[in-house]
Amino acid sequence: MIDLGALQSLRAIDEHGSVVAAADALGFTPSAVSQQVKRLEKQAGVELLERVGRGVLLTGAGRRLVDDGARLLADLERVEADLHAYSRTVAGHVRLACFSTAMRGLAAPTTRRLLDAHPDLRVTLSEEEPWDGVDLVARGRVEVAVAHAWGDVALAVPEHVVATELGRDPAHAIVRRDHPLAGRGSVTAADLANEDWVATPPGTICRQWLERMHDGTGRRPRIAHQSREFECHLALVSAGLGTALVPRLGRAPLGDDLVALGVTDPAPTRTVTVLHRRTLAGSPAVAAVVDELRRSWAAAA
Amino acid sequence: MIDLGALQSLRAIDEHGSVVAAADALGFTPSAVSQQVKRLEKQAGVELLERVGRGVLLTGAGRRLVDDGARLLADLERVEADLHAYSRTVAGHVRLACFSTAMRGLAAPTTRRLLDAHPDLRVTLSEEEPWDGVDLVARGRVEVAVAHAWGDVALAVPEHVVATELGRDPAHAIVRRDHPLAGRGSVTAADLANEDWVATPPGTICRQWLERMHDGTGRRPRIAHQSREFECHLALVSAGLGTALVPRLGRAPLGDDLVALGVTDPAPTRTVTVLHRRTLAGSPAVAAVVDELRRSWAAAA
DNA sequence: ATCGATCATGAAGCGAACCTACATCGTTCC
DNA sequence: GGAACGATGTAGGTTCGCTTCATGATCGAT
Structure with a gap:
């Protein structure tokens, strides 16, 4: 696999024009940068730098790698930033398991509203047998489940799962x-x-x-x-x-x-409940889904 | 910066359902995988795994990272594959410097044809004073230049630059x-x-x-x-x-x-010549640009 | 209820990877 | 032609990361 550190060095060489300048910018010695590129060349099987005069220039393959790699490094930083912003934004992928009637009467309109309100949120619905709901949440196969229990029998949930009664x-x-x-x-x-x-x-x-x-x-x-x-x-x-x-x-x-x-x-x-793992309560995405389900239920009642 | 190796391990945990299975799949010991994730958590400042029962599950942030990271890893592999295919495909970014009249009469129609014929090729034109052409190529600021010399005076080019006379x-x-x-x-x-x-x-x-x-x-x-x-x-x-x-x-x-x-x-x-670095002759993209320039010239003559 | 199996993770040690320091070689400028 | 500069090898030391081993926790079976 391509070493991203070496890729950064290569990009620095392109940007600053020399191995020395790149090393300077990255806080390395020129030798280190040179060796990084050499390793990169070995594992890629392509020449990336070419000596010209007393300096170096990118070869065609080298330029190609820098061009493509720049996007990659930018994406990486974006992912990292998103991760830090995770606890503050409603975004990402929430899998929601429902029993059949809840899918029709509750989840479908709720999901529609959620997607409209949160463009970066992705929700995946799956119809599951109601007795599987607890298990799916407990095993981490879905983030949220809507389950039901008939009469007054409370749903038995493991310690790390929290059940919220909808009604x-x-x-x-x-x-x-x-x-x-x-x-x-x-x-x-x-x-x-x-x-x-x-x-x-x-x-x-x-x-x-x-x-x-x-x-x-x-x-x-x-x-x-x-x-x-x-x-x-x-x-x-x-x-x-x-x-x-x-x-x-x-x-x-x-x-x-x-x-x-x-x-x-x-x-x-029957008592209808929403289930999610206790730790996921901190996730704005999961919280938004649970909230919207409760709101939808209340509006329908 | 996020360590992609650790990211792979995290993805393997999600995919295989346990640290042991992930380590097995990656050829590591479970301890190594566990330590990788721990390091990842430390540098990201977020919990990624949560112990439940005798196993682990991804936290919300963990799932987010795996979802986003999967695309990232796929991109990385694509870049690597493209690099290996580099010497066989006309693709990437070619910067072409031209003097004014060549831009109008030669480079514009040629580039149009090139882009039509090679959808993965990107060509950037820049108008430059003719006497700068050699230098721009020699210093790696552009891949190809069209220059001219009046009369019979041959263009003086460094050893690592090759000049092809168009006519x-x-x-x-x-x-x-x-x-x-x-x-x-x-x-x-x-x-x-x-x-x-x-x-x-x-x-x-x-x-x-x-x-x-x-x-x-x-x-x-x-x-x-x-x-x-x-x-x-x-x-x-x-x-x-x-x-x-x-x-x-x-x-x-x-x-x-x-x-x-x-x-x-x-x-x-005046004698019009195309210039490119000698090593770039191996680049199909550069070769395609030079070829098409020659073809255009011949067709116009 | 107890024992054994399974799983995650810590501590210690070791090996490899990687960077620094230094030397060498080629190029350029004065 | 010499001095400065730039890249890159080599040797050596430090650090990083994996393995081994041990511990704690949980689940299933007897």
Whole structure:
């Protein structure tokens, strides 16, 4: 790899016109500068200096190297300066992991605003299963994650990760307007014991919550249809094929034929939290992302 | 200044996920990699790694440095590769010094063609007094110069500079169509002994030649008007204010009212040469510039 | 809960890299 | 032709950086 110290010396020779002057400017002896260039020539396999008279001149390759290298050295200084300014500027690359509905309902508009407000900020979104969020943050694969936990169960996070609660996101029972319960503003879990359900696949958190909701009734929910996408749930309900339990966050607008019912006893709500490593709290970029997520949540509520 | 070796180590830690794995990949011991990062932290004044569990993770500043540094390291490799390819590609920066008329008549169109043919080539033109050309090349201030010497006097060049003759450029006597000599295809210096001259200022090469042309006649030329610009000479001749001795190279098209007369005994011609350092002959960029100049000259002749 | 394995990092020592001092050679100017 | 100047070799010493070894901390398994 090219030695940047030697490259600086070569540039100084070009700038000051002689090895002596360059050495003088750099605080070295002329011999040192001469040896640096010789080493550079050896590892590059090209002649860089040419003796003419009692001085030296850059060869073609030498000039080329100085021209290109000047940009390189300038870039290096810029990187160094940026690093020093790191704790004062919102810039750099923040990776943000979200579960599906938070991606649609929260992260997408938030990121749009962030990029508009901070031109030097780069945000990369990735959709991840909610239970992976904590791990991704803890292992440093992402800077920020949006995760959720159903009900009151606090999210278990390692000591070096900090979780900020955004708020609670309720799930509503979605029924057709011609459904017997459609007129009620809210219903209890017991009211829904006999529904045919459109559910997410077994093992998903939403599915588990649907089953938990039936714990008090003594029977299992009747799963008539299943789909990963809540958009499909709405379509199935619309077609009169069952009832769906759909989180508010990221839910598409309901058609005129559908009604969302609040559910209580127990209330199916999930707690949405933002996660980041404790040390990254000092990063203005991470702080900006977390702040904007909180602001977006508050604005939507 | 940031140590690029340490930067590579930091990147390896990010890539491989641990100090041990990074050291393994780089052929170092884990201790060495750890110490490199420590040094980097000290000189940057920022924490770059954070211990979590029995491993490490990049801090915010660390990630920033790795992101920015990756581009830097890639640039460095590109520069190195370009240097190795130097002797095979027409690229880089060539500075070309020209005297005024060669700039207009030769260098401008030639450079246009060069840039079109070689997108990675950069050419910088500078107008210089002709007698400076040799010096500029010899001292490495420009890569290529176009110079001229009047008559048969060969240009004196140092041993490490090579001069390539492009050809000879005649000066014509410019007279009005109603001038008594206008009908003759060519005239002798003696024919012109009684003209009123439009000349360049004293000390210029063109002025010297005008005086030399009168050596055989036993008298000095009558300088009626003087101007640095040959464009002005033509205008003055047009206005019937005298006769001008104007080189063919770079001469603007003559109006219908003007006639150019060839001159002999002695013939005022200058030899135009291209100059470059001997070692730069190996540079494809310099070779391309010289070749194209020769081609342009041949095409114009 | 304990032991062993894994990982990062410190201290000590050694080797190589790199700079200084000095000498030499070529060039230029007086 | 000699003196000054500039570049570059050589020898030597200092410093820097890697390895070895030891320590502390954490995680997983028995």
